[in-house]
Amino acid sequence: MVGFSRRTFLKGTASAALLASASGARANESADVIVLGAGLAGLSTALQLTEAGASVLLLEAKERPGGRVQTLFDLPGRPEAGGTQLSSNYRRFVGLAERFDIPLVEDSPMQRDGPPELYIALRGETILPDAWAGHALNPFAGPLAGLPPWALPFAAMGRGNPLPEVASWRDPAFAEWDVPVSDHLGWTSEQLRLGFGINPGYGASAYNQSALMWFQILKAIAEPGGRLLTVENGNQRVPDAMAAELGDRVRFGVAARSIASGPEGVEVRTMDGSRYRADRAVITLPTSALRTVDIDPAPPILQQRGIRSLPYNRVVRAYFVPERRFWEEDGLPPSIWSDSYAGRVFALRGGGGTEITMMQSFITGRAAELLDRMPEAQAMALVQAEIERIRPAARGALRPAAYVSWGSDPYAGGAYACWAPGQITAFADALSAPHDRLIFAGEHTAIRARGIEGALESADRAVETVL
Ligand SMILES: Cc1cc2nc3c(=O)[nH]c(=O)nc-3n(C[C@H](O)[C@H](O)[C@H](O)COP(=O)(O)OP(=O)(O)OC[C@H]3O[C@@H](n4cnc5c(N)ncnc54)[C@H](O)[C@@H]3O)c2cc1C
Known part of the structure; x- marks a missing residue:
């Protein structure tokens, strides 16, 4: 890992200056970096920055770590409420499980x-x-008639994938595929209802999701050699272990209400009226939750459009x-x-x-x-x-x-991002670009991986940007 230059961050007397900023109000606490959200993206970012020598404060609205990874430990069989299936190709997640000595099982x-x-x-x-x-x-004839409804999207969108490799979904050369799945497939409405309208894995219908997103999903999950895994006794054990390692750098029950970024640094104000200051902030909230947080100065127009409109399942x-x-x-x-x-x-x-x-x-x-x-x-x-x-x-x-x-959860606003037609081309890059002293991470900003591994991929990029 790249060494962390302490001089680039505000420490000691410098952080005292931060504590009493231009606004005149004293911050409750300050650090080199504030990380918002203790899901996998935030926890991984905070761990890596801490290991690189930065002082980090990780602010989490809920009383537990893990975000959209949540195990219902009190129920028989300890079912998952959030992210469930892992792949043996989830290199980063598998690495974390090994690091904390937590077994993965089929x-x-x-x-x-x-x-x-x-x-x-x-x-x-x-x-x-x-x-x-x-x-x-x-309603199908031919080979698709032999498939159960839940296998239809994968079979249909798996044919003729134009992407040479997974990251190509962000290449403007493939913008012509950023169209509704319904246009791409040309199926009857009954066929679309069955494949994409009843129990959809993404979105609510074939009319509001991008074919290009499906090509990325299929490229990402088609990596050879992937076995489906889960964490023995609950996926949340991994974020729990990460939070335990971070100790009191993680603050639970602290919900950000506004983030201001300026020459003095970043100030995060929280629902309980506290203020936290830092040199930089890494924001890992899903855009569905970030929508309720005020950002000043407002991000550029395309980034705002992304934050306001990216749909979540x-x-x-x-x-x-x-x-x-x-x-x-x-x-x-x-x-x-x-x-x-x-x-x-x-x-x-x-x-x-x-x-x-x-x-x-x-x-x-x-x-x-x-x-x-x-x-x-x-x-x-x-x-x-x-x-x-x-x-x-x-x-x-x-x-x-x-x-x-997950849709009614104020700190999630949905399960995972589902790109609508045209959105990838319009703002996928803008959405995850740094803005002033703010760096954006989280599953929705990942390029190669999706879901759980996507959250961890985004943390690596955020850490690289900070360093
Ligand atoms: C039902 C379901 C099934 C899924 N199935 C799979 C699967 O099988 N495989 C897979 O790989 N992925 C799956 N996923 C997706 C995966 O769980 C997520 O992509 C991943 O966990 C997202 O991590 P993250 O860190 O980006 O975001 P999050 O986990 O959402 O972390 C963001 C954190 O920010 C906090 N927060 C929000 N607002 C504020 C605020 N104002 N102030 C402070 N903190 C705030 C939240 O409480 C949360 O802890 C599933 C998700 C769900 C919900």
Whole structure:
């Protein structure tokens, strides 16, 4: 790692000057660098800068580290609420797990062998995977007819990927692909609804997501040799260990409300009225949360457009403890892919065991949009009623355990960024450019990797910029 030049940062008497800045008000604390957000991007940035010799303050709005990586440690099987699947190609994340001696295990939420684990519940019909290819509700012919709905986006967008390598999605030469998935595929509306409208992995429909984003996703996940992994006993153990290493440099329950950057340095004001000053700030908030924080001076126009308009996927996860093995009563596979407000209902075998410990509804797209407009108790009751409607054997067998909405979380505002058509070309570069003394990081600023590994990639770039 590049050595950290202490002289470039304000220490000792210099930080005393920072403490009493031009505004006249005294800061509660100061450091060389303030990092905002203790998700993986912020934790990795803070750890690396600390190791390089900088004094760092990491301000986190919530009372726990990890951000969009969250394990529900108190529930049977310790299910994940946020980032779930890792790849053995996640070099940085795997390195952190090794550093903190935290084992990674094969991810096997479903039984690999034996009878099917998942069936389709569509328009009131119960369809086993084997019966799907020739089913009257299947709008496809040819090879796509043989694929279950959840495999359609990957198969369709995987054909004819124009990107020579993953970073090319940011090359203006590929701007012609920054168009709606619907235009690119030319499918019928029923085909688009099935592939991109029901239980979408990204966005809420094929009309509002960029084909270029899909090409990047597929290039990023198509790296050879990737095995699906998860952290033994919970993904959050890794950010927990990173935060423990940082000790009292991390401040929990401290939500930034404004960030000012000027010749004197950076001043962050928080919701509780405190002020923190530093020479630079690294901001790792998703733009969906950053939208509520005032930045002064305002970033350039394209960067602002990005911060204000980059869409985030809505994801709701509702957890139920099965009190009976109702799947043995109706003889259907335990998990369901449905077009109901219960979305996909996964039977989870937690803690590496073979017993089903939890039923989890994973709800995205329009269904999640509706749930996010309801009070939580009402939304949870609707999800349960929907499961019982499509699967009568589940009546009286589900004990509600937890409800997590990422769209309603004020410090997340969604699960992950989903680029709308034209946005990559318009502002992907501008969004992650440094502005005055502010450096932007986080999953949405990554170029090569996505999700968890993307957050860590963005931290490496932020650290390089600071140093
Ligand atoms: C349901 C779900 C499923 C996912 N599945 C996967 C998956 O299978 N594989 C994968 O690789 N990725 C997955 N992801 C994505 C992955 O979890 C994220 O991309 C990654 O964790 C983002 O890290 P980050 O550090 O960029 O942002 P975050 O983790 O969001 O960190 C930002 C931090 O900033 C804090 N914050 C926000 N506002 C303020 C404020 N005003 N002041 C101070 N702090 C603030 C937040 O509380 C948060 O801790 C999933 C995410 C979700 C939600």
